[in-house]
Amino acid sequence: MADLYPLPSEDHLRSLYVGRSLDGIPTPAAIIDQAKARHNCHLLLDAIKAAGVSFRAHVKTHKTTQLTRLQVGADCKDVRLVVSTLMEAEQLVPLLLEYKSRGAAVNVLYGVPLGPSQAERFGAVGKTMGEGSIAAMVDDIGQLPALTVIKHFAGFAPAVFVKIDTGYHRAGRAPGSYTLNTLLEQIDVGEDAGNCVFKGYYSHASDSYGNNTPQEAITRLMEEIELCGVAGRSLSLSRKYGRRPVISVGASPTAVSVQNIETGSVDVEIAGKWKELLKNEQCHFEVEIHSGVYPLLDMQQIATNARPFQGDPHDSIALTVLAEVRSLYSERKPQEALMAAGTLVLGREPCKSYSGWGVLTPDGPEEDQVTNGRIVVSRISQEHGILSFENGGLDRALPLWVGQNVRIWPNHACIAGAGFNWYFIVDSSSESPNRVIDIWVRWRGW
Incomplete structure (x- = not known):
């Protein structure tokens, strides 16, 4: 299917x-600061290693080969990924074959409950990469026949994760419920028939975006592990098959909170509970952390206060949107400006820490861009965004001008990135932090 969504030539874009x-680039544009993204990735990889747990990187936020490399690390020997579209899985194949050629184990989880329309394509991905390379997510008995189809096209039985509802109520089955146990029984039948391989339990704590402290984030992660453990013990298949099921848990706020254990950013009692929980659960299960938006971060992630930062937390946001100011409205009270970037660029997801749809950064290609207080995207429509001082500022003049390019921290990086075909890459650690050093093409399609 990738040939139906041809990607632009990175070489040609680089030449331009x-x-x-x-x-000097066309706007609106999506900018990734390579230095910040690399630092965010290294922090989490180091924390995962220190915690002694496994890691599965989600690629749906950025959909690029280059940032996937940063997420898993150049020398990774156990490359575990999760995708939200089959196009992501298909585009990952060349990279995963490269890792596999260097002796790494590879596995891609299709992280949406399985539909029969996806089985043939996902099976084809597995056939290309080899046995053990793909895993499906299920939470309904009606999805199980599709596993047989995947096996037919892949040439081997796919791994299966069962989605557990640990409180977010988007997808999954409640721990200990009749529907969960019935589903597990039928997966057991399917494994006996050679149609699937039960892998474990998967949960996603999106409600952790409402957290406000590192303590809340790590506590929510522990709750996820405990609830998946309850699910696993209610009808454990591990005794029969002689292996430890995986408990795969996390969201970016809870995942990055693992960093706080080693840095001492949570109190000693909670850190002790975390280590004791891992010790107990890893006797029965393999604990795996998954996360996706953490390399780029955004206003929503900063608002969770899930990890400590040195200096201004916003300085760790690696994705910004570049937009051009088109009009100034000095007669309005408060003063406003119009930029040529709206809902289709920034999305329309709110952030709990402020009222607005994006925040202007204090830096950019123009010096002295924001000198008089924080400017936010206060209103938004399809192609237009209205800029004004946060919380009023009736007597202040906006330090903006027509034709000026401004950089914006988006509320949600996953949504903001979706409107662009490629990213302009800069490096804030270099002598020219506002100069384009590379182009990363973003995968398109479903």
Whole structure:
């Protein structure tokens, strides 16, 4: 299916834009600071290693080969990924074959409850990469026949994760419920028939976006592990098959909270409970953390206060949107400006820490861009965004001008990135932090 969504040539894009300043590229544009993304990835990989748990990187936020490499690490020997679309899985194949050629084990989990329309394509991905390379997610008996179809096209039985509802109520079955136990029984039948391989339990704590402290984040992660453990013990298949099921848990706020254990950013009692929980659960299960938006971060993630930062937390946000100011409205009270970027660029997801749809950064291709207080995207429509001072500012003049390029921290990086075909890459650690050093093409399609 990838040939139905041809990607632009990265080489051609590099010939057009590498070396240019950000004030010389077309807008709106999506900018990734490579130095910040790399640092965010290294922090989590180091924390995962220190915790002694496994890791599965979600690629849906950025949908690029380059950032996937940063997420798993260059020398990774156990490459576990999760995708939200089959196009992501198909585009990952060349990279995963590269890792496999270097002796790494590879596995891609299709992280949406399985539908029969996806079985043939997902099976084809498995056939290309080999046995053990794909895993499906299920939470309904009606999805199980599709596993047989996947096996037919892959040439081997796919692994299966059962989605557990640990409180978010988006997908999954409640621990200990009749429907969960019935589903597990039927998966057991399917494994006996050679149609699937039961892998474990998967939960996603999106409600952790409402957390406000590192303590809340790590506590929510522990609750996820405990609830998946309850699910696993209610009808454990591990005794029969002689292996430990995987408990795969996390969301970016809870995942990055693992960093706090080693840095001492949570109190000693909670850190002790975390280590004791892992010790107990890992006797029965393999604990796996998954996360996706953490390499880029955004306003929503910063608002959770899930991890400590050195200096301004917003300085760790690696994705910004570049937009052009088109009009100034000095007669309005408060003053406003119009930029040529709206809902289709930024999305329309709110952030609990402020009222607005994005925040102007204090830096950019133009010096002295924001000098008089924080400017936010206060209103938004399809192609237009209205800029104004946060919380009023009736007597202040906006330090903006027509034709100026401004950079914006988006509320939700996953949504903001979706409107772009490629990212302009900069490096804030270099001598020219606003100069384009690379282009990363983003995968398209479903």
